Amino acid sequence: MVFLDEEYMSWLLFQNTNDMYLSVVCGTVGMFTAEIQLTNSEVSSYKSTGKSYIDQLASSIRAKPNYFSPRKVANFRTKFNVTEALSEWRSS
Numbered sequence: 001m002v003f004l005d006e007e008y009m010s011w012l013l014f015q016n017t018n019d020m021y022l023s024v025v026c027g028t029v030g031m032f033t034a035e036i037q038l039t040n041s042e043v044s045s046y047k048s049t050g051k052s053y054i055d056q057l058a059s060s061i062r063a064k065p066n067y068f069s070p071r072k073v074a075n076f077r078t079k080f081n082v083t084e085a086l087s088e089w090r091s092s
Contacts, residue, residue: 001080003089005051011058013046016080020046021073022054023082024061034065035076 004013004020012023020038025031038046038057045053061068076082 001082001085003085005054007051007055007058011054012086013054014080014082014085021076021080022057022061023076024058024065026062026065034061034068035073036061036068036071037073 001014001016004015006012010025014021014023020043021035022038023033023035026034042053042057073079
């Protein structure tokens with residue numbers, strides 16, 4: 001897992017081999033994260049428009065997290081060793 005980009009207190013973008021994953025901070029009083037795997041179309045949109053596309057996607061997820069529930073990646077942080085990827089990025 002490789003950390004690609006972030007928007008502070010909003011979202012984190014990761015890549016694992018050919019797949020990309022987005023972790024979005026959601027909620028108001030009760031904060032939680034929603035992690036989804038990007039579709040091929042979303043990856044293409046990100047590659048063509050950059051960070052602004054991820055900002056829009058994160059806003060959509062934050063506004064309607066239940067809509068994205070079927071795409072949520074279970075046990076994301078442990079499954080992909082996210083802590084190690086973030087530590088490596090922050091120390092570089």
